[in-house]
Amino acid sequence: MSLNGRACIAGAFEHPTRKAPDTSTAQLHAEVAYGALQDAGLTLADVDGYFCAGDAPGMGPLSMAEYLGLDRLRHVDSTDIGGSSYLAHVAHATAAIALGRCDVALITLAGRPRSEGQATGTATRRQDPAIPDDPFEIPMGRTVAAAYAMCAMRHMHEFGTTGEQLAWIKVAASHHAQHNPHAMLRKVVTVEEVVNSPLVADPLHRLDCCVISDGGGALVVTRPEIARSLKRPVVTVRGTGEAVKTHAGGYNDLTFSGARFSGARAFAEAGVTPADIDYASIYDSFTITVLIQLEDLGFCAKGEGGRFVADGNLISGVGKLPFNTDGGGLCNNHPANRGGITKVIEAVRQLRGEAHPAVQVKDCALALAHGTGGLLGHRHGSATLILERA
């Protein structure tokens, strides 16, 4: 069954906080849930489907249903594929709505890694011997930064990609972030500033990395008839795709991601091509994440990503593919170390014509949002959405 047109995103809300030491993660979930329902013009009593992932405390949907007061639920889903979870949740909500399992689905993400002082990218976490990969990877000092850096190193080796080309991705994000009053990094940076910032994990520099922020976001996905009855512009789900990529027994190619498969599935379902996309939200944990995903999604050929992103091609109003016009994870926020939901939220803003005027894409009718969750250089989830303004 195709999911094309079977549900709409009726509400979206991004928490304005970037540092929240004096609250709880559950409370942030409540605040973003309330914000998204207010945005949609719906109430708690309308919600009969709920979606959350590993950032939700306790036993996911049970703990959160308790705190949020969700007592009419008839469908829940706690799929956890890291930062890509929330894009998958939109797909799963659309499927559930198409099957009549729920009418109004709420998706929430929230977390406080900044207040909790996690050295998220460069520290090796404690080994959990129940996780089969851990004894083979944790002693080796596995870190998030290393996992992405190894992909960048191999991409450079095979395709001649340069640090300057990667830097253009950060430069583009910073051009957008200057207009976002909530963004953590609002200063416009240059290619030189990126490549001259300290190396974190060769070849990635400090400015190739996303920010660490508190915060969260929420989405409301509904049956199309419900979305059309509300006062907000209607954003329709046209295409969905998911994939999981692993080490495959030791035969992992680090130069591509699961976006190769999730993107192809989403484009096929939507019946459109990359050339039709007006705006793209691309997961940006690191600059290399963006470059590899753009290739895998088909915006350029494999190996051409460096040339594609250079010279401002991702800057709204300047280049051919405006991306992450909120400043993205690289400059704006990366709540709970999982940026997937903010990718959908900014795509919704663009399709509604509600992005900041300085970065709003003119006549934005078709948008793509893509997430990678987990570790690009090890095992990761990929989820792609194609959304259309009705």
Next chain:
Amino acid sequence: MTGTGMDRVFQSPIPDPTTRPFWDAAAEGRLLVGRCRDTGRHFFPPRGASPFTLSPHVELVAAQGTGTVYSFTVMRTAPPYAPAMVELDEGPRLFTNIVDCALEEIRIGLRVRVVFRTGAEGGPPVPMFTPG
């Protein structure tokens, strides 16, 4: 950048009954890899089910302990160290560290051989690689 990748104190692996033979061999200085008897292909990490067929027809076999750097990075922590993917001559790639060399000399394509290093809590040593 200075360092040879050997200053880092790391967590010792915690074996379970399914991986104990691999770690016992490591303690004797031998690198084992999984081999799927259905397909004849080697795989890593070893496990009780083939990643190619899911069947239990798997065995642990000795690897030559030689390979090539497929990719790597240098973590600019204090001390610095070099996580890497090494492609074994048997085929599979494993996540490891390059040690006992100047970190700036590491390159993709570098020929390496296994050396075993022991972590903070003692116990079985882990396979790392050094040029040569």
